[in-house]
Amino acid sequence: MIDRRSFGKALGVGTGVAAASLAGVGAAHPAAAAGPGAAAGRPGPGAAPTVPATAPGTHTTFPPLKRVTAGVLDVGYAELGPRHGPVVICLHGWPYDIHSYVDVAPLLAAEGYRVIVPYLRGHGTTRFLSPRTARNAQQSAIALDVIAFMDALRIDRAVLAGFDWGSRTADIIAALWPERVKALVSVSGYLITSLEANLSPLPAKAEYAWWYQYYFATERGRKAMDDADERRDLCRLVWDVVSPTWNFDDATFQRTATAFDNPDYAAIVIHNYRWRLSLADGERRYDRFEQLLAARPAIGVPTVTLDAERDPFTGSLDGSSYRQMFTGPYDHRALLGVGHNVPQEAPTAFAQAVIDADRL
Numbered sequence: 001m002i003d004r005r006s007f008g009k010a011l012g013v014g015t016g017v018a019a020a021s022l023a024g025v026g027a028a029h030p031a032a033a034a035g036p037g038a039a040a041g042r043p044g045p046g047a048a049p050t051v052p053a054t055a056p057g058t059h060t061t062f063p064p065l066k067r068v069t070a071g072v073l074d075v076g077y078a079e080l081g082p083r084h085g086p087v088v089i090c091l092h093g094w095p096y097d098i099h100s101y102v103d104v105a106p107l108l109a110a111e112g113y114r115v116i117v118p119y120l121r122g123h124g125t126t127r128f129l130s131p132r133t134a135r136n137a138q139q140s141a142i143a144l145d146v147i148a149f150m151d152a153l154r155i156d157r158a159v160l161a162g163f164d165w166g167s168r169t170a171d172i173i174a175a176l177w178p179e180r181v182k183a184l185v186s187v188s189g190y191l192i193t194s195l196e197a198n199l200s201p202l203p204a205k206a207e208y209a210w211w212y213q214y215y216f217a218t219e220r221g222r223k224a225m226d227d228a229d230e231r232r233d234l235c236r237l238v239w240d241v242v243s244p245t246w247n248f249d250d251a252t253f254q255r256t257a258t259a260f261d262n263p264d265y266a267a268i269v270i271h272n273y274r275w276r277l278s279l280a281d282g283e284r285r286y287d288r289f290e291q292l293l294a295a296r297p298a299i300g301v302p303t304v305t306l307d308a309e310r311d312p313f314t315g316s317l318d319g320s321s322y323r324q325m326f327t328g329p330y331d332h333r334a335l336l337g338v339g340h341n342v343p344q345e346a347p348t349a350f351a352q353a354v355i356d357a358d359r360l
Contacts, residue, residue: 048352048355048356048359049111049355050352051107051111051348051351051352051355052107052348053348054103054107054347054348054351056103056246056248056344056345056346056347057103057248057249057252058103058347059102059103059105059106060102060251060252060255061102062078062080062098062099062102062105062117063078063079063080065077065078065125066078066079067125068149068152068153069129069152070145070148070149070151070152070153071144071145071148071149071152072128072129072130072133072145072148073121073126073127073128073129073145073148073149074126074127074128074129075118075119075126075145075149075152076118076119076124076125076126076127077098077116077117077118077119077149078098078101078105078116078117079114079115079116079117080105080106080108080109080114080115081105081108081109081112081113081114081115082109082112082113082114083114084114085109085112085113085114086112086113086114086158086159086182086358087113087114087115087116087155087157087158087159088108088113088114088115088116088158088159088160088161088354089116089117089118089146089149089150089155089158089159089160089161090104090105090115090116090117090161090162090166090343091118091120091146091160091161091162091163091165091166091167091169091170092117092119092120092123092162092163092164092165092166093162093163093164093165093166093167093340093341094164094165094269094272095234095235095238095239095256095260095269096164096256096341096344097119097123097124097256097258097259098117098118098119098124098259099252099255099256099344100163100256100341100343100344101115101117101343101344102344103343103344103347104343104347104350104351104354105117107347107348107351108351108354108355111355113159113354116153116155116158118146118149119259119262120142120145120165120166120169121137121141121142121145121264121268122135122137122262122264122265122267122268122269123259123260123262123265123268124258124259124262125262126262127262127263127264128264134283135264135267135268135271136271136275136282136283136286137268137269137271137272137275138271138272138275138282138283138286138290139168139169139172139192139193139290139293140172140282140286140289140290140293141282141283141286142165142168142169143169143172143173143176143289144286144289146160146169146173147173147177147180150180156180157179157180157181157182158180158181158182159181159182159183159184159185159354159357159358160173160174160181160183160184160185161184161185161186161343161350161353161354161357162185162186162187163187163188163340163341163342163343164187164188164340165272166187167186167187167188167189167191168191168192168193170184170185170186171184171186171190171191171192171299172192172293174299174300174301174303175192175293175297175298175299176289176292176293176297178299178300178301181301182301182302182358183301183302183303183304183354183357183358183360184299184301184302184303184304184357185303185304185305185306185350185353185354185357186303186304186305186306187305187306187307187308187342187343188305188306188307188308188311188313188314189305189307189319189321189322189323189325189326189332190299190322190325190326192293192296192297193276193293194294194296195276195278195290195294196294198276198277198278199278206313209242209312209313212234212238212273213273213276213277216269216270216273216274217273217274217277217279221270222266222270225265225266225269225270226266228260228261231260231265231266232257232260235257235260236253236257239253239341241312242311242312242313242339242340242341243310243311243339243340243341243345244310244339245310245337245338245339245345246339246341246344246345248344296325298324298325298326298327299325299326299327299328300326300327300328301328302328302329302330302357302358302360303326303328303329303330303331303357303360304330304331304332304333304353304354304356304357304360305319305322305326305330305331305332305333306332306333306334306335306342306349306350306353307319307332307333307334307335308335308338308339308340308342308345308346309334309335309336309337309338310337310338310339311338311339311340311342312340313340317334318332318334319332319334328360329360330360331356331357331360333349333353335349
């Protein structure tokens with residue numbers, strides 16, 4: 001657990017402001033192998049409701065976005081559902097944005113949840129408050145953004161759900177600030193970055209999947225991210241490669257691609273991937289948190305992990321490679337025929353996982 005004084009120092013603000021189913025690795029969930037949009041089905045005791053099947057792309061827009069000052073950011077976010085409902089915070093990844101949850105959010109709102117989907121730093125309508133703030137995207141900085149966001153909205157505890165950068169961020173908060181996390185849904189399981197481990201080679205096939213990370217390590221890759229057209233082409237290619245069965249249209253991609261026009265987008269993305277490879281420094285104010293994360297802390301909050309069959313970053317579908325990192329109530333599901341962008345490709349399964357995690 002991190003004390004609020006250390007947290008406030010990390011944010012650079014005063015403490016007053018900052019402030020297939022495997023219960024072990026066991027039997028398969030009845031809907032885990034049913035393919036895209038499938039999972040087994042209001043917060044509180046009793047049997048979990050079954051989320052109605054919703055086709056990807058049923059919804060295309062959110063209500064008018066909101067803004068709140070939180071830590072070093074002015075955060076843009078979408079919100080659906082009753083104001084006093086139990087809170088679910090959905091966290092997107094790269095190269096994605098809040099539209100990854102455009103179908104998930106209404107499903108959860110219909111079950112009585114207050115669903116909040118923020119743009120991460122450097123994305124969409126989120127802005128840094130000061131031009132002097134380092135455009136830093138190391139993992140603990142992004143996690144602290146979310147803690148500050150929760151504080152700004154006076155949210156003490158929430159279910160956190162994410163994929164890609166969002167999974168990593170949610171994992172970190174669950175590990176370091178478990179009192180803030182009612183339950184966790186994490187696509188790809190335990191994604192807290194180990195800088196030491198990242199210095200070692202991966203199997204060739206895994207290295208191939210990370211091609212853009214190495215591209216971003218070059219000046220050529222940075223220039224591509226700085227150019228609006230090159231950036232969109234690169235991100236569109238990533239969508240195609242990591243979600244080979246997702247039949248999205250141009251309009252779907254363009255709705256998300258507007259988030260890439262954030263003035264700090266290129267700097268944040270480049271720093272994130274270079275930092276992971278120890279090619280860019282973090283900030284000293286985050287050192288304490290990174291030291292804690294380097295110790296590979298276990299996660300004890302109720303958790304549902306999801307692995308997507310067609311995601312090139314998925315190893316074993318049974319979650320066995322990270323099962324030992326989750327020490328509390330736990331369930332694991334494999335989603336067949338689904339690629340990397342799980343909430344947008346399989347919104348029913350993702351929403352069901354959130355509801356079920358809240359009841360573990």
